[in-house]
Amino acid sequence: MITPVRLPRTALRGAAEWFTHLILPRPVPIPWGPTLRAALAMAMALVTGLLIELPQAAIPLAVGSLYASANDTERAYRDRTRHIAWPAFGGAAGITVGSHLRDAVPTVALVTTVGVALIAGMISAKGPTASAAGLQILVMTALGQGLPGHTAPWWQPAIFFLCGAAPVLLLALAPSVRGWHRPVHRTLARAYAAQADLLRAVGTPRAASARRAATDALDAVERSLPGATHAVRGPAGAADPACPRCRPAALLDDLLTASEAAAALAGSQEAVPGPFAAAASDIARRLRSSGHRRGMGRRSGRATSHDLHHLAGDSPLLGRLASAYTTADHRLRVGATHRRHMRRPARDRKPTGRLLWFRAARAARLRRVALTYGLRVALCAGLATPAAELLHPDRGYWLLLTVALVVKPDAGSVLVRGMHRTLGTVVGILLAALLLSLVHDRLGLAVAAVTATALVPLSAALSYGMLTTVVAPVVFVLLHMSGVPAAHLMGERLIDTLAGVGICVVAGHLPWTSSSRRSDRDWVNHAAHTLTAYLDHLLRLGPSAERHTARRAAYRTLAEARRRLAVRHGEPARARARRQAGNLLQVVHLLEHIADVSTAHGLRPAERRAPVTHRSSPKDRTGPAP
Known part of the structure; x- marks a missing residue:
């Protein structure tokens, strides 16, 4: 009797776990601010498009609002401005190039698209904001080739796109009137809370994972407040305890001192008394309530600075923790009575030769990564453009759009994003078909588009598949409202998505x-x-x-x-x-x-070695071996 071939249980379990992790989104808090801003911006864009009744204006307005909402996050206001504005300018440049390629010769369109893809890929390797800008350059180059309105001036789509993104930026900056430093305080609060969890986990099996979470939270603080590390220290290295203008940078300085001691405690597995973790949690609570003067300066009745120093005893690590938390507590109490806007002080410390060498090495590595990134995107775009001409000569932009969104190595695995794109497109098309069959008036479709756009920030935080599921109905609703028969395009969009994902996996994943x-x-x-x-x-x-x-x-x-x-x-x-x-x-x-x-x-201090001046060989040693 022939016995069936069975896969090993470990392989089946690994495949099942991977697919489950792929489908299920990660739990994240609801970003209420970006959600409300996305809904208001899309409502303004659709109302403006319905009033002027120009199809060549309605779609760029709505798309500009949609992609600006996807880039809106709860960052510091300066970072938030850059993360919305620079991708918007990149999208405006892309839509201008795409509108010129609508009637171009296929060879010219192919060469231009490959060149834009190469530039967009190389830009995307420079960082999160550059990645969003490079993505929108290529995405809007693809969408610009399918926009209605062939008689519109070349500059008009870009202006409408920027006008659609402008309300998102203005709404995102509106709370900054009351203080630029509040998002930084929230990020600091998460870092102090992660540090409190690390102190509670010292000596337990979850200490390593807690230390990694604290490191990630500290990285987020440094990204939201760049250049502020040790910015409030003078030449002698003493921090100013009553500097309300520099308070977020000073709190980061205290956090760095405490994080060094907390990492050392995690490495030495020294017992940490509970009041230290309670002090870190109390600082996090007061930072979250930074919008209220009383809540920011009021303690929760837990251990005082004298108690922390008493509990530290002769331990230098606990003593550093007590000093850092005492200084942070004093800054918060001073900040409760002296509220001013944050101004980032200039750094007067010159970079050392070692630091310059590391910067040069990092720049060389980034150039190599950027070139590889650009070549991957350009290869996939070069294959997608003639494939789109063969499948759908009139509306082939969806295939190039799929390539632009899937080939993002900095955002995760290309294979995983391809599967997310496929599943999200299938579910999104089903939802769009159901919506268009039930709602026929323009007002109802506008309300549905606004509701779906409000879910964009949350879905972007959950997973790329959820984002695709939410964005696909919005795109079909916008096409239907502009007079394009969207119901007849759903089958073509699914074919283009499958073809684009196949190109991404074959040309953008396997060879690399x-x-x-x-x-x-x-x-x-x-x-x-x-x-x-x-x-x-x-x-x-x-x-x-x-x-x-x-x-x-x-x-x-x-x-x-x-x-x-x-x-x-x-x-x-x-x-x-x-x-x-x-x-x-x-x-x-x-x-x-x-x-x-x-x-x-x-x-x-008792265990520190003497400063090392040179490395001697064993023959040069006169004393006993260590």
């Missing part, structure tokens, strides 16, 4: 797996070199400001390498590739543990 593994090894090597620089600062007993900078650079690069390897390890790949990613991930965990233990050793 070896280069991705090399990039992973480069990131681990860079993290190891950064950690070596931090250990060198510890051995040479350098200034505290330089030690803090080196420590944050080490933990930041380790966290980035860990995130990249976690994405790679979760991909459905061959066993050898998954094993290599898992081994590199274990190396990163070991390096993080070395950083924790080294920090704990370096902060103990």
Whole structure:
């Protein structure tokens, strides 16, 4: 009798876990601010489009509002402005190029599209804001080729697109009238809360995961307040305790001091009394209530600064924690009576030669990553453009749009985004078909579009599949309201999506797996070199400001390498590739543990080594071996 071939239970369990993780969105809090701003901006765009009754104006207005809402987050107001404005300008440039390509010769359209894809891909490797700008350049280049209104001036779609994005930006900046620093306070509150959780987890099995969460929260604070690390310290290294203008930067300075001690405690597994975690939680609570003067300066009746120093005893690590929390408490009490806007002070510390070398090495690595990124996007766009001409000569922009949205290596695995795109498009088309069959008047369709747009910020935070599910009905409703028979295009859109995802997987994922593994090894090597620089600062007993900078650079690069390897390890790949990613991930965990233990050793004055001046060989030693 022939026995059926069964897959190993581990393989089935791994595939089931991966697919479950792919489908189920991660739990996130509801972003009420971006949700309300998205609904109001889309309502303003649709009302304006209905009043002027111009199809060539209605779609750019609504699309500009839609993509600006997708880029709206609860960041600091300066970062929020950049993250909305720069992608909007990129989208305006893309829609201008796309409108010129509608009647161009196919060869010219192909070469131009590939060139735009290469530039957009290289831009996207520079950071989150640049990634959003590069994405909108290519997306709007694709959409600009399918916009109605062939007789409109070349500048008109870009102006309407910017007018659609402007309300989102203005609404996002409206609360800044009451204080620019409040989003930074909320980010600081999350970092202090994560640090409190780390202190509670010291000595338990979840200490490592809590320390990584605290590192990610601290990275978010530094991204929201760039350049402010040690900005309030003078030449002698003493922080000004009553500087209301620099209070968020000063609180970050205290947070860095406390995080160094907390990481050292996690590495040494020294017992942490409960009032220390309670003090960190109390600071987080008062930062969340920073909009109320009384709530910001009032303690919750827990341990005072005298109690913390008494509990610290002779422990230098607990003493540093007590000093950092006492200083932060004083800043909050001063800030409750002296409320001013935050002004970021200038940094007077000149970069050292080692720092310049690391910046140059990082720039060279980013150039290599950017070129690889651009080539992947350009190759997929070069294949998608003639495929769209073969499938749908008149409306082939959807296939290029799929390529632009899926080939985003900085946002996760291309294969995972392709599956998200496919599932989200199928569900979105079904929802759009149901909506168009039930609602026929323009007012009802406008209300549905506003409601779906309000869900864009939440769906973007959940997963890319949820975002695709929400955006697809909005696009079909906008096409139907502009006079395009959207119901007849749903089958074509599904075919274009499947073809685009296939091109992304075949040309944008499979040929680049070896280069991705090399990039992973480069990131681990860079993290190891950064950690070596931090250990060198510890051995040479350098200034505290330089030690803090080196420590944050080490933990930041380790966290980035860990995130990249976690994405790679979760991909459905061959066993050898998954094993290599898992081994590199274990190396990163070991390096993080070395950083924790080294920090704990370096902060103990009795155990510190003498400053290292040179490395002697064993033959030069006169004393006993250590």
